[in-house]
Amino acid sequence: MTAAEIRQSFLDFFREKQHTIVPSASLLPQSPGLLFTNAGMNQFVPYFLGTDKAPYSPPRAADTQKCIRAGGKHNDLEDVGYDTYHHTMFEMLGNWSFGDYFKKEAIKWAWELVVERWGVPANRLYATVYAPDKAKGDPGEFDQEAWDLWAALFRGKGLDPRVHIVDGNVKDNFWMMGETGPCGPCSELHVDLTPEGDTHGELVNGDSDLCIEIWNLVFIQYNAEADGSFRDLPAKHIDTGMGFERACSLIQNTKGFTDFSNKPSNYATDVFTPIFRKLEELSGCKYVDIYPSPGADRSAFSEEMKTAIAFRVIADHLRTLSFSIADGILPGNNGRNYVLRRILRRAVRYGRQLGFSGEKPFFAELVPALVGQMGGVFPELKEREAAVRVTLEREEASFNETLDRGLKRFEDALPEVKDHTLSGEVSFELYDTFGFPIDLTELLCADRGIKVNMQRFEELMEQQRERARAAQKSSVVRALDISTEAVTEFVGFESDSCEATVLEVHEQDDSWLVITDTTPFYAEMGGQVGDSGWMKFYGESPPTQGIVNVGRARGFLLMKDNYTFMEEGDEFPKGMHSLVGLKVGLEVDSSRRRQIEAHHTATHLLHWALHEVVSAEAQQQGSSVDESRLRFDFNSAPVTPGQIEAMEEKVNACIAADESVSWSEVPHAEVKERKDVMQFFGDKYGDTVRVVQIGGSPQGLDGYSMELCGGTHVRRTGEIGLFKIKSEGAIASGVRRIEAVCGESAWEHLRETVRQLDEESDALHAKLAAANARLSELGEEPIGAGDPPRIMLAMLTEKGDVTQINHTLNMVRGKLDELREAGIEAEKKVKKLQASAAAKQADAALALLIEKGGPIVTSIESDASLLQELLNGLKKKQFAEAAFLIVDDGDKLHLGSYCGDSALGRGLKAGDLLRELAALAGGKGGGKPDMARGAAPERGKLTELEEAAKARLG
The missing domain is CATH 3.30.930.10 (Bira Bifunctional Protein; Domain 2)
Incomplete structure (x- = not known):
């Protein structure tokens, strides 16, 4: 096959x-x-x-x-x-x-x-x-x-x-x-x-x-x-x-x-063979299906073995990259995107083993062979074939620019190797300057029988991370994601718009990266999502504008592939490079920015309240802020519902007080030892830090909440609106997470909570009513429960007080608990009465059935609970023969089979008997040799089922 x-x-x-x-x-x-x-x-x-x-x-x-x-x-x-x-x-x-x-x-x-x-x-x-x-x-x-x-x-x-x-x-x-x-x-x-x-x-x-x-x-x-x-x-x-x-x-x-x-x-x-055939055609090499012994010294491999390995690595990596890109995951600098970039660069390096010089990209030429093999099963591969090829060509060409220089640097360093170990400094240089993932350097070393000083490499990596963290805290943002010397001044702390000069334009994926000398756009960092907004172009034609999204590419305006160009602006995507040196207008989506700022400032208040209510030892483990919610992770024991309410009340009291929110640029040395200024990385800040304070005199470093933070914030706490915690729970051992909402998002959350409580109330009332109806049929008094008060949507206005809201919600939840308990009590009472009635009915029925002697086949119209009582009664009376019992509850047939000692001696088994007969009425079931149960939906087959059971039991 x-x-x-x-x-x-x-x-x-x-x-x-x-x-x-x-x-x-x-x-x-x-x-x-x-x-x-x-x-x-x-x-x-x-x-x-x-x-x-x-x-x-x-x-x-x-x-x-x-x-x-x-x-x-x-x-x-x-x-x-x-x-x-x-x-x-x-x-x-x-x-x-x-x-x-x-x-x-x-x-x-x-x-x-x-x-x-x-x-x-x-x-x-x-x-x-x-x-x-x-x-x-x-x-x-x-x-x-x-x-x-x-x-x-x-x-x-x-x-x-x-x-x-x-x-x-x-x-x-x-x-x-x-x-x-x-x-x-x-x-x-x-x-x-x-x-x-x-x-x-x-x-x-x-x-x-x-x-x-x-x-x-x-x-x-x-x-x-x-x-x-x-x-x-x-x-x-x-x-x-x-x-x-x-x-x-x-x-x-x-x-x-x-x-x-x-x-x-x-x-x-x-x-894999279609990919190998194409690779043979492109390289002129022949694939031989040979493999090294486990643990073999890679430096001793023959050229034939190295070639075979290269074929397999390239074919495997082609599949990984092509399918990922077809699903919208592109090579990049972070997370899963960097994993793909590492894989692609490994494949390109193995291509050198097959003679590909780097002058012309080869990797993308393999894509048609893969699409021909897999495109029918995975249509996205065929639909995105062009995008896959373009991405692979661009990534390979980019890496080829530095690969030869990096390989030369690696070869030059080999004479300096001591104790068969490449220094961490060289490994870091290959990573930082030439784009070599560390596993690629390890691969090159393994081919020569040497190791990498990973401890020193990690030390140098951590130093680079420290420099990056310090850079994130300043108001001047450098472009880090592509090669550039441009510096962009951030003015977004004070303004939502500015005029700027375009310094550079770079095409990347389906987007344009536009670098300006000044920007009001905050780029995603420190847990705060990036801004979006508009860039206006000024020229001979009327001003046009495109959608701007600012992500992790700090200092760049990321023009996505859905730019909206107005008037005669369609020429701009094709001629974007002509914008260099021109003036443009930049404008932040201020409505979205205000919501982000509200949630970010509320995160600071939540952190303060956490220390006040839960523990001063609780430490932040991460945060995320956007326009619709905030997330705050911290280490702590579980937080009680009472503590959640207390934190909400403290935060909302600060909001109601309309406290000032200010920030100061100060030498880190001035605040480094202050216990009242929250800082999370010890000495890993730059010389100058930005302190955001709430309360106290503006920029006086005397607020009740003070944190080192590079994000944007409201000017006064009253701008935040209502603060409401949506959830709190564990995400890892000893680590908790709070998710909360502010302003209109908080009111929307409360409206959704009301809707859910109303639905729950209706469901519990219906459940209790059904149980009480059954009690009435059985001649018993129904169990009562008072109606819980409805939370009226009209109550949820922006004048609402969170203490009163929580009080009302808790009262309703308490009433719902009473209603739930009443329903459980009523259902238990129904089951107890049914069981008692079934036991009496079973005793009477068994007396008549056993009196006849021999195998039993009978059908009874009753509640399903009767069936188990009948089976238990047969076992209790040590009935020696076989029995097949059918209870018709008006909805379906409940089936039971029983085999006593005499029946078992004849080779009958209850489980087999039940499965065989239940199938006649579209049912199934199973059990042990002496007793089994099941059910069948086809009530019209009752007579046929009885006759078949009589014939089977003889």
Whole structure:
């Protein structure tokens, strides 16, 4: 089978099993904690957490998910090219169940696809199951259920399950989403790729490319609690992942699983061969599928080996970069963007091994081969092909400008190497001057059998970070993201507009970077989002203007690709360079700026109130401010609801007092030792710092809140408006986060809170009314609960007092708690009465049924609770025969089967009996040999079901 056929066969198989086939999620993850989408389950997290309901019927899905593992916790970058199966970008085939099927089906279908449909020899397969080490405090219990299911499958092929099922530890066979949340044991399928296939499982989880894991079945059945305990989830889920490239290697490289004499390799498949053929055409080199021994000295590799590795690295990195760019993630200087830039520069350096000189970019020439191979499955790759090529060409050309000079600097430094270690100074120079990621320098050193002095390199990096922090605190902002000597004066502390002269214009991605000598625009830094606004061009034609966004590119006006040019302004994007030397008008979006300033100043007040109310030892761990909210992280014990209200009241009292907000530029030495001036980096400030103070005499350094801060703020606290904390909670061990809103955003939050409380009130009243109606039917008095007072929207005006608002909200929540308790009490009473009635009804019914003797088949119109009572009664009376019971509650049929000692002796089993008969009415169920339960929706099949049960029980 081709790779495309293997992928399609997987999806078709699970389509047959009633799975909805869903498209791959973007490589840009929804979770802020991830650099890239790194697993198939990422897009389904809300379904596992229960925050969203899976939109599939039945709730099952299957897909192929593009994933990247390069940077962060999961990082395969250093292994790429040196073995047969590691990649930075790969496809993950997966099937998912959201509270539907569980272990039995997942294991059965995995076996059916791999062994029965694809034909993988069962004797080469090994399944791992979770076996906790209780002495080490491992969670959960031995997964006996999974062991039994795999054992039956191996025995069916004449194989000893004690050989082919391997115990796995918590590291390999217990999956957790995080420190808390859904988790559970997993079962992996490994394939023995040795020539004889007779290792008896000794290589499983041994990090050998002769025994690889191809499929992981995760059984999400627990929730990890904050106290370290694990409770059973009400709904259990299946989360699986199969390495697509590994599956292709297994199927394509073994001649129909008859010849394992050559080591199967992911790279020896048509996933990669089209790229290799194009690379051979461009380079004139020949690819040979050879691999170094694990741990081999890289400095001793032959040229043929180095060439083979270069082919694999370039092909892998091409896939990672092309798919990322197609999803809108571009190479850059920060976070995930820098990871991509590192990967591209590694690929360009490996290109030198294949003879690419750098005079003409080669990397983008490979894109059509990749698009031809993958564009049908991932249409975004085809749609964005031109953008992918342009980006790769630009990045490669940019790096080539310094690569040769950097390589020469590296070679010049080699004679100075001592103790087989390259100095940290040279490594830092290669990074800072020539753009060499440190892992690229390590790679160059490994090729020559030397190391890098990483300790000294990190020291020099930290010194550079200190200089950058100091620069951020001054009011003169230097352009740092491209090569320039221009200096931009920031005047935005005092003005929302200014006239400026254009110094430089640079084209970057789909945007223009315009550098002016003066700017009122605040660039994103220190947790405050950047400004936006307008730039007016003056010339012979009427003034035109474009949308301006200022981001991390400090000192630049970032003209995005959605510039709005008016009149005859369309010539400006094409002729932007002609603006150099001209005067332009710059104007900040002042409405947005005022909201940002309000939230930033409120952050200072919150920090002050936190020290006043919670603890003077609480330290800031980070913050983020924009026009719609503020976020403040700090280390502390949990904050109580009373402390939250106290902080709100203190902040709002300061707002009501309309205190002055001022700032001063002072020598750091004057405030360095002052305990009343908040500063977060000790000595890592510049000589001059900016102190923002609230209260006291303006610029007198005598306010009650004083912090070193380079952001923008309101002039008086009264401009902030209402302050309201939306949430407080833990984000890491010992670290808390507060999210809050000000002004109109606060009122909007309160209006949404009112709406939610009203909905909750309606739902609780409806629930109580239903329970009381049932009590009335049973002849009991209903349980009363007073109506909670409605919060009227009219109350939420800007004249509202936060103390009164909190008092009202707390009173309503208290009433809702009373209502909730009343509903719970009423439902408990209903269940108790129903159980009592069912027990009496069961006793009477059983007496008549048992009196007849022999097997029992009967149907009764009653509440579902009767069924369990009947089954319990049969067991209590030690009924020896078999029984099949049907309770019709008017909505569906509730089914129960029972097998006493005599029936069990004849080979009858309650669980088998129930599954067989329930299917006749579209139902399902299960249980133990002596007792089982289920349900069926097709009430019209009642008579047919009874007749079939009588015939089956004889």
